[in-house]
Amino acid sequence: MEYSRRKFISFLGKASLGALLVPPFLMGCTTNSSVKINTLSKARLQQLKDFVLKNLSPSKRDDLLLTDGLEYQIVLKWNDKISEKDTFGFNNDFVCFIPFDEDQPNDGLLWVNHEYINSLFVSNYNFRNPNEERTVEQINKEMYNVGGSIVRIKQENGVWKVVENDPHNRRITAKTPIELNWDTPINGTTTAIGTLANCSGGITPWNTFLTCEENYDSFYGETVYDDSNLPKRVSSKYYGWEKFYDHPPEHYGWVVEVNPKNGTAQKHIALGRFAHECCTLYELEDNRIVAYSGDDKNDEHLYKFISSKPRSLKEGTLYVADTVNGTWLALDWKNNPILKEKFKDQTDVLIRVREASKLIGATPLNRPEDIEIDPLTGNILVALTNNTPKGDFHGSILKLEETNGAFDALTFQASTYKAGGEDNGFSCPDNLAFDLSGNLWMTSDMSGSAMNKEASPYLPFKNNSLFVIPRYGENAGKVIRVASAPTDAELTGPWFSPDGKTLFLSVQHPGEQTKDLKNPTSRWPFDGDNTPKPSVVAITGDLIEKMNYLNQIEC
Ligand code: FEO
Numbered sequence: 001m002e003y004s005r006r007k008f009i010s011f012l013g014k015a016s017l018g019a020l021l022v023p024p025f026l027m028g029c030t031t032n033s034s035v036k037i038n039t040l041s042k043a044r045l046q047q048l049k050d051f052v053l054k055n056l057s058p059s060k061r062d063d064l065l066l067t068d069g070l071e072y073q074i075v076l077k078w079n080d081k082i083s084e085k086d087t088f089g090f091n092n093d094f095v096c097f098i099p100f101d102e103d104q105p106n107d108g109l110l111w112v113n114h115e116y117i118n119s120l121f122v123s124n125y126n127f128r129n130p131n132e133e134r135t136v137e138q139i140n141k142e143m144y145n146v147g148g149s150i151v152r153i154k155q156e157n158g159v160w161k162v163v164e165n166d167p168h169n170r171r172i173t174a175k176t177p178i179e180l181n182w183d184t185p186i187n188g189t190t191t192a193i194g195t196l197a198n199c200s201g202g203i204t205p206w207n208t209f210l211t212c213e214e215n216y217d218s219f220y221g222e223t224v225y226d227d228s229n230l231p232k233r234v235s236s237k238y239y240g241w242e243k244f245y246d247h248p249p250e251h252y253g254w255v256v257e258v259n260p261k262n263g264t265a266q267k268h269i270a271l272g273r274f275a276h277e278c279c280t281l282y283e284l285e286d287n288r289i290v291a292y293s294g295d296d297k298n299d300e301h302l303y304k305f306i307s308s309k310p311r312s313l314k315e316g317t318l319y320v321a322d323t324v325n326g327t328w329l330a331l332d333w334k335n336n337p338i339l340k341e342k343f344k345d346q347t348d349v350l351i352r353v354r355e356a357s358k359l360i361g362a363t364p365l366n367r368p369e370d371i372e373i374d375p376l377t378g379n380i381l382v383a384l385t386n387n388t389p390k391g392d393f394h395g396s397i398l399k400l401e402e403t404n405g406a407f408d409a410l411t412f413q414a415s416t417y418k419a420g421g422e423d424n425g426f427s428c429p430d431n432l433a434f435d436l437s438g439n440l441w442m443t444s445d446m447s448g449s450a451m452n453k454e455a456s457p458y459l460p461f462k463n464n465s466l467f468v469i470p471r472y473g474e475n476a477g478k479v480i481r482v483a484s485a486p487t488d489a490e491l492t493g494p495w496f497s498p499d500g501k502t503l504f505l506s507v508q509h510p511g512e513q514t515k516d517l518k519n520p521t522s523r524w525p526f527d528g529d530n531t532p533k534p535s536v537v538a539i540t541g542d543l544i545e546k547m548n549y550l551n552q553i554e555c
């Protein structure tokens, strides 16, 4: 399918980049365009063409290594003060930047997810010793360190800086009351306490942030149902917060929308409850919304919500993918006798959507994580990280082609876009991002317990990394490693600034395997106090510029 110019503009202007610059690839190689875009001089294009894209070798070094032509600065790190009363949370993941206006693309609001905590660092609780007692003060510290941060940042003289004490700077934590965007109360209330497990996310066409609650059951446990359809509460495996605060598991596992201007938030029940990795939106011509989201767990599913009203994330239908037959299956209680037999109502279906999906024939997938819409083709790319019990150690990127390129189609074709493994030089794809030229950037998520271990299938890949797959020129289609993470870390949340000149990136959980605080496995970012700190970095340089103009350079 030819992805039209108008759709390019719609996609990049609304869904991806927050209504700013129109990307250079809209011009193609020969087409004249009346659209105002950034162009480079012929001399600069030649300079960039001569610049060589170099593949980094896998590395075990405890450092953030970048290939030639890239440099980084730290924008925010754990515990940094962001206002008089708030500090930056732990284990930053998804990053999203929305400028205040299109004439000043380098001044705006940064949203950062704080996915989970390592209690050894955050609350001084050694989780490896289950007999150790904990206090409510320790739990409160843990609850403060998840959720998200809103921080105004500004680039001056090439340096991104936090605007100290800007009134927008604030934290959303596991204690922040958040409305449920649904008419029926859930567990007796229409407000949840806090957000947690905030992994990846998205942006709406109306410029709000989406933050996704992934492994929510690690915090307050889960409600499971037996063969007689009777509920039972099971404890959380990791954090045990339910021993201190009895918040219902049903209040977590949702897509949460945050207003950047005032920090108000709402949980979107219509999008279903599962381990949401991300939420990727597309606005149709009639302003209805299509939202894609993956459930990052072995053998779980891929979902798509299609709204029935303009710009609604409440009115509409949730579908789940049958990738074998290429069909989106409706999770619609009212019109499905199978669902009616097991579940009380549509709210029950949405809360227990994993069970509902299996009942109606959804395809089990190998941990669907990040999802992006390819701006050159309109195809949907889904990172499938791995499924080790099934023998899929390295994962792949799944490609979905919606019928006739219509995002609200109910049929599609699925195929593998790129397989992980030694042949392609990457393993365990997680986050995806397209630059202004349509090159695909990808981070890996090999588990810390298996990385760099003898006899592990991950040994050849060494530390987690950032890759780019160029779309033009001699490297088109190759997977090029451009950054290598510090020890035990994962690179997450790649997000381009609207002018394409900066790649924001999270360095998450450096030193995660540390057992003794005095002897951490990582000391990155080497800021003098011997403690590894999850941080957001801003990557800039000639290589970023080259990739963003690659279509012009190679034409
Ligand atoms: Fe939090 Fe699926 O990565």
Ligand code: CA
Pocket (backbone or CB within 6 Å): 199, 200, 277, 369, 430, 431, 445, 492
């Ligand atoms: Ca992730």
Ligand code: CA
Pocket (backbone or CB within 6 Å): 369, 385, 430, 445
């Ligand atoms: Ca992951």
